[in-house]
Amino acid sequence: MELIVVPAYNEAERIGRVVRDLFEHGWNNVLVVNDGSSDTTVAVAEQAGARVVSHLVNRGQGAVLETGNEYARRNGFDVVVHFDGDGQFCAADIKGAVDKISSGYDVVVGSRFLDERSVLPWTKRHIVLPLARLVNRFLTGVKLTDAHNGFRVLNRRALEQIQINQSGMAHNSEIVAKIKKMDLRYTEHPVEVRYLEYGQSAAGGFKIIFDWIFKK
């Protein structure tokens, strides 16, 4: 059974569409993890039919994903999909990624660079992400074309071996490092990312590196 974990922080305007879209693509187990939103995210998500768990206070995306993972562990799900709640991802991409899990991979990580669908801001495509990729490869030793993608699928084995301790945005690199450390079988899957806003700022990027190095 697959659980789609959707982290959400003040996404009331978009979460409804994201959840409905997931249902329309045949994913019936959608868990919205609300990270202490101050808007109506919870109500909108519940109305759209999702299961909802709520952090009482904002703890960051890494913390939210781990809560989703823990929910999956306790409720006997064997596949978990991390799927951002702001509508950047395409629900249609999940099927192919989950199929790769069935064919024997423990982790499937989304990549914006395996096809031409994602239109990235120029600075992101040519400066920020290649740089991030280098840092990531240097720190974790895992070769990925897109190491910083919030789309990933974990099977039961990966779920049991990967515990996310980085509560902020450095969880991404942490997960990659754990894939390597636990010797999990991983592969990439092309996903489309639609940019609504820029996302991480450059300062945010440095904060991630800092967190990653100092907050183990």
Add this chain to the structure above:
Amino acid sequence: MFKKYRVGEIKIKELGIWTVFWLAAGIVVAIPNSTTVVAKIVGIGRGADLVVYSSLAIIFYILFRVFNRLENIEKNITKITRELALKEEKKN
């Protein structure tokens, strides 16, 4: 300080450390040249320099401790928040 100890806010070990600290500070203020004696022993020219160097070392140590402590607190808050979130869902 002694009052704090009596009402149990600080332990005997902390009382000892703080007593030594303030006694030392008092001596240094009363007899400024006293630090020179210690400085000579550890190979630093002036007593005032010794005070600056050791203060820096102590501050960095404390900073490190505070940083770690904060990190632990953050992790615990996350754990509690997670547990609460998962418990709450069970009820529904």
